[in-house]
Amino acid sequence: MARVEIRNLNKTFDGVHAVKDVNLDINDKEFVVLVGPSGCGKTTTLRMVAGLETISSGEVLIGDKVVNELPPMDRDIAMVFQNYALYPHMNVYDNMAFGLKMRRFGRAEIDARVRAAAEILGIQAQLQRKPRQLSGGQRQRVALGRAIVRHPKVFLFDEPLSNLDAKLRVQMRVEIKKIHARLGTTAIYVTHDQVEAMTLGDRVVVMKDGVVQQVGEPLELYNAPANRFVAGFIGSPAMNFATVTIAADADGFLWASNEGIHIKLPAEVAGRLRKHVGESVTLGIRPEDLRAATSSDATDLVVDVMVEVVEKLGSEILLDVKVGPSTMVAAVEPTVGAKVRDRLRLALNPDRLYFFDGASQAAI
Amino acid sequence: MAVSEVATTSDTYTASVRRWPITRLLEDERWLSFVLLLPTLVLLSLFIAYPFVKGVELSVTDAKVGVPGNFVGMQNFAALLNDSIFRIAVWNTIVYTAVTTVFKLAFGLWLALLLNRNFKGKAFTRAFILLPFIIPTVLSTFAWKWMFDPTFSVINWTLFRLGLITSRINWLGDPNLALISVIIVNIWRGVPFYAISLLAGLQTINPELQDAAAIDGARPWQRFWYVTWPLLLPVTMVVVLFSVIQTFADFQLVYVLTGGGPANATQLFATYAYQIGVGTGLLSQGAAISLAMFPVLLVVVIVQLLYIRRVETL
Numbered sequence: 158m159a160r161v162e163i164r165n166l167n168k169t170f171d172g173v174h175a176v177k178d179v180n181l182d183i184n185d186k187e188f189v190v191l192v193g194p195s196g197c198g199k200t201t202t203l204r205m206v207a208g209l210e211t212i213s214s215g216e217v218l219i220g221d222k223v224v225n226e227l228p229p230m231d232r233d234i235a236m237v238f239q240n241y242a243l244y245p246h247m248n249v250y251d252n253m254a255f256g257l258k259m260r261r262f263g264r265a266e267i268d269a270r271v272r273a274a275a276e277i278l279g280i281q282a283q284l285q286r287k288p289r290q291l292s293g294g295q296r297q298r299v300a301l302g303r304a305i306v307r308h309p310k311v312f313l314f315d316e317p318l319s320n321l322d323a324k325l326r327v328q329m330r331v332e333i334k335k336i337h338a339r340l341g342t343t344a345i346y347v348t349h350d351q352v353e354a355m356t357l358g359d360r361v362v363v364m365k366d367g368v369v370q371q372v373g374e375p376l377e378l379y380n381a382p383a384n385r386f387v388a389g390f391i392g393s394p395a396m397n398f399a400t401v402t403i404a405a406d407a408d409g410f411l412w413a414s415n416e417g418i419h420i421k422l423p424a425e426v427a428g429r430l431r432k433h434v435g436e437s438v439t440l441g442i443r444p445e446d447l448r449a450a451t452s453s454d455a456t457d458l459v460v461d462v463m464v465e466v467v468e469k470l471g472s473e474i475l476l477d478v479k480v481g482p483s484t485m486v487a488a489v490e491p492t493v494g495a496k497v498r499d500r501l502r503l504a505l506n507p508d509r510l511y512f513f514d515g516a517s518q519a520a521i
Numbered sequence: 522m523a524v525s526e527v528a529t530t531s532d533t534y535t536a537s538v539r540r541w542p543i544t545r546l547l548e549d550e551r552w553l554s555f556v557l558l559l560p561t562l563v564l565l566s567l568f569i570a571y572p573f574v575k576g577v578e579l580s581v582t583d584a585k586v587g588v589p590g591n592f593v594g595m596q597n598f599a600a601l602l603n604d605s606i607f608r609i610a611v612w613n614t615i616v617y618t619a620v621t622t623v624f625k626l627a628f629g630l631w632l633a634l635l636l637n638r639n640f641k642g643k644a645f646t647r648a649f650i651l652l653p654f655i656i657p658t659v660l661s662t663f664a665w666k667w668m669f670d671p672t673f674s675v676i677n678w679t680l681f682r683l684g685l686i687t688s689r690i691n692w693l694g695d696p697n698l699a700l701i702s703v704i705i706v707n708i709w710r711g712v713p714f715y716a717i718s719l720l721a722g723l724q725t726i727n728p729e730l731q732d733a734a735a736i737d738g739a740r741p742w743q744r745f746w747y748v749t750w751p752l753l754l755p756v757t758m759v760v761v762l763f764s765v766i767q768t769f770a771d772f773q774l775v776y777v778l779t780g781g782g783p784a785n786a787t788q789l790f791a792t793y794a795y796q797i798g799v800g801t802g803l804l805s806q807g808a809a810i811s812l813a814m815f816p817v818l819l820v821v822v823i824v825q826l827l828y829i830r831r832v833e834t835l
Contacts, residue, residue, distance in 0.1 A: 209732050230738040242729035246751045255747070256737035303737070 159220035159233075159310035159343055160185050161206065166215035168201050168367075175201045177367040179215070183345065188337050190346045190358035193390070198367035199347045200315055206345060207313050208232050220310055230259075235304035236313040240320065241296045243288040243303075249275075250284040253302045260307075267306075274302040277336065294325045301336065312337075314346040318353065330356060351391050355379070363387050385439055385518040388511055394444045394475060396511070397485040401440045403433050413440055413512075417481015421457035423507040429521050430512055438521065441511035444475065447487035449495075450504040458507055462487075464499045478503070579808035586802035597809035607810065609785050610793040613700065614814075617789060618768045621707045625764060626757070628708065629715020634745075636716065637723045647720070654713035662777040665706045669693050669778070693779050696786035703775050703787050707768065715760055722756030723749070755829055762825045766818055790814045 161183040168176035176198040183189045191199040204210035206217050208229035216223050224232050235256070243252050250271055257267045275281045278298040288296055297317060304312055314333075318326045334357055337344055348354055354361045355375040363370040363378065363386070371383040375391075382388035388396045401413040403422075411427040411434065413420050418440070422430060430438070450459045462478035462485070469491070476487045476495055487503055495501055512521040546552050580597055584590030601607045636647055653661060668675050669692035680686045692702045726749060734744045772791035775781060781788040781796060788796075790810065798807015 207732075207736060209735065229732075229736045230740075234736065236733070236736045238729050238733060240727065240729055242727065242733035244730060244733075244748060255734070255739075259738035259743060303733075307737075 160218070161311055161343060161345065162216075162218040162221075163202070163206070164216040164218070166202065166205060166217065167213045168198070168205060168210065169213045175367050176205070176213075179364075179367075179369055181362060181369070181372065183343060185343055186341045188334075188344045188346065188357060188359045189362060190348060190354040190360075191362045191364060192348055192351055192354035192358075193364035193370075195349055196366075197364040199349075199362075199364050201367075202364075203313055203315055203345060203347045206311075207234055207236050233310040234313055235307045235309040235311075236315065237297075237300045237304050237317040239316040241288070241300045243296060243299055245288055248285050248287055249280060249291070249299050249302075252288065252299055253306050256303060256307050270306040270308075271302075274305040277305065277339070278302050278332075293321050294329060297321060297329055298332075301333070305336070305340065308342075310343065312342050312344040312346075314344065314348075316348055317346075319348070319350070326353075333357065352393060355391065361391075363390060365390075381520070382511070383520055385441065385513040385520075388441050388513070388520070392443055394486045394488065396441045396443050397447075398513075399440045399480065399483050399485070400437055400515070402437050403430055403435065405434050413438075415481055415483075417462075417479075417483065418460050419457075420460070420505060422510070423458075426507075426510055426512070433512075433514075433521065437515040439513040439515060439518065441513060442485070442505055443509065444486040444488040446506035446509040447485070447489070447503045448506075449489050449493045450502040454502075454504045459502050459504045462501050462503055464495050464497055464501055467495060467497060476501070576808045576812060579805050580812050582805050584805045586804060590805055593805075597806050598813070600806070601809060601813060606785050606788060606793065607813075610788040610790055610810075611813075613785075613787060614769060614789045616700065617704060617707070617771070618765060620704050621711060621768055622761060622765055624704075624708045625711040625715050626761060628712045629760075630719055630757075632712065632716035633719035633723055636720050647717070650716055651713045653710050654717075658710060658773050659777055661710065662706060662774050665702075665709075666693070666778055669702055694783055696783055699779050699783060699786045703778050706774055706778065707771065710774065711764060711768070714764065718760045719753065719756065722753045722760075725756075726752050758825055758829045762822065762829075765821055765825075769818060769821075770814060 161181075163179055163181040163183075166176055166179040167174070179198075179202055181189070191202060193199050201210060205212050206219075208224065208227060212225050216225055218224065219232055219234070244255065247255065253271045253274060254267045257270060262270075271284075272281070275284055278301060280295060280298050280302065283291060283295055283299075288299065291299065297320075300317065317333075318329050321329060330353060333346075346353075346357055348357075355378075358375060360372060361375055361378055362372045365386050371378060371387045373381075378387060378391045382391060385398065389398065399415060399418060401415045401418055404412050404414065406412060411422040411430055413422055413430075460480050462476075462480050464476050464478055465484065466475075466477035468475040468477070472491065473488045474491050474493060474495070476489060476493075478485055478487055478501065489495070489503075513519065514521055547556065579590075581592060581594060582590035583593045583596070632650065636643070636650065640646075667673060671677070671689050671691045671694060674689070674692065676692070677686065677689050680690070690698065693699050730748050730752075731744055734748045739747060770791050771789060772795065775787050775789055775792050776795070779787045781792040785793075790813070794807045794810035797803050797810060801807075
């Protein structure tokens with residue numbers, strides 16, 4: 158049980174600045190997820206916390222103690238690896254017991270801890286098996302078990318579910334969440350999968366090119382993304398973007414327009430955008446905030462589109478539509494009977510329009 | 522599926538009737554497999570089976586060069602038991618094989634572990650390491666012969682300049698030093714094979730295991746002992762097996778350096794067999810000496826193969 162603090166952390170490999178000034182305070186018992194596309198520095202950050210990678214500059218504190226110079230074994234952490242990293246020549250029991258043996262625990266204590274972990278994970282029947290005799294899900298459980306038995310201060314997860322098939326991934330995600338709830342150990346979890354990040358994290362850290370883009374609770378990232386990258390990364394299907402120009406009309410109303418869009422901005426949004434009049438900005442709208450317009454919809458907050466692809470998912474229909482020069486995805490009610498090449502009018506949810514600065518891409 | 526299609530279409534049926542008989546024969550998998558195996562079979566019989574059988578045949582006769590010889594049963598083998606030089610050769614071969622194998626494995630493993638790390642010029646160093654293995658043994662051994670020469674020895678010169686010795690060491694002339702000298706050269710020549718083979722074995726081990734073990738609290742030597750070594754063992758066993766067989770039957774190195782001397786101090790199975798069989802012309806006795814190696818090697822091979830199988834099924 159411990160806090161983890163990361164202060165101005167940097168990593169440079171052969172002239173490549175992989176992690177740039179990362180600052181992060183992780184509370185005791187908190188589950189924090191680092192998410193971002195590959196090469197964003199999330200795994201490197203995790204490996205620096207683990208002690209598997211040297212720190213170029215900055216500090217890592219575990220339990221209020223600077224651990225920069227400590228080897229991994231002295232940091233009181235446990236790690237679950239992407240490829241499980243189970244010792245192939247040892248059976249499941251020995252794989253889980255290895256860390257305890259290295260730390261000179263007594264035989265009885267080791268046995269008790271291994272069996273307790275096996276019970277939590279439901280792998281009691283596999284204790285005498287070798288890793289290669291196990292399925293992917295079972296291997297992942299053993300890898301989790303190896304971390305659990307140690308009762309570490311911090312759990313580190315490096316994309317632990319990325320080798321599992323989609324169904325198993327969802328199942329293991331739930332199990333990891335349960336285990337964390339049960340053990341209450343501080344956890345840092347790295348993934349490139351935003352759904353995993355949103356479902357697992359108490360807080361989510363979005364990274365890109367070695368820089369932290371935003372730290373926040375899952376819904377905070379979804380509802381109030383700090384910039385265009387976070388807006389596009391969080392949420393599935395991804396947010397639609399269009400470049401629009403802001404203009405004021407004679408009555409003082411603001412309009413956002415391009416070749417396919419001409420919408421009047423609601424008063425609340427208009428207030429924020431007033432100083433961007435005449436500028437090019439990025440409009441963002443999530444697929445779920447587009448719906449088929451009815452005759453009662455105001456004509457100044459709709460777009461005319463042509464349907465290009467129809468994806469029927471059951472609970473909703475995803476429409477890939479052409480809006481002027483750009484394409485958008487709309488998640489509409491399954492009752493909308495749109496076909497390919499249909500012309501359609503979609504209404505935008507006025508409360509959920511996002512605007513990003515044309516140059517900095519920061520949220521306006 | 523393809524077979525059933527062929528059988529049901531009448532066109533292809535008539536076509537197959539018109540084919541050459543040999544083509545039809547090869548359609549039969551039993552014949553085809555025999556034909557495909559034939560080249561290997563011929564080569565193996567010609568160069569392995571025939572000499573072996575011929576050797577066995579010679580060893581039970583009293584053939585000499587130019588004399589076909591008569592069947593004498595196990596006489597040649599019985600004579601070996603009372604041959605003091607043969608006993609020296611057996612002992613030398615065992616010492617030679619055991620000592621060199623231990624050192625080659627130790628140095629080879631050490632080099633492999635070093636080469637498995639990331640450093641500048643890694644590819645070049647790896648290629649460079651192979652040099653002693655690539656140079657024809659006779660050539661490199663001649664170079665060593667000069668280095669061991671009592672008068673011109675660069676080793677003696679260096680040791681003398683360093684003040685470690687005051688008189689010349691007669692590397693190949695002293696019976697004790699001669700065996701040590703050939704052992705040194707054998708190790709020098711054999712280490713690259715071990716290093717490269719073990720390096721290949723090391724590279725099949727997932728590097729994440731090292732990370733996992735480090736986090737599990739294993740110190741570097743514990744990581745080696747509990748993780749790397751057990752996973753490298755199957756490869757090691759195969760490498761040692763090959764090496765033992767090669768070293769046990771080693772010939773050219775000793776032949777060039779000492780010719781088995783001085784006073785048989787470096788006489789090995791192969792050199793003694795050559796000396797008796799070809800040098801003296803007693804073909805039958807030479808064959809008997811060569812064959813005497815066979816049971817020893819057979820036991821080595823069986824033991825190691827059994828061990829490898831056990832390790833692999835772990």
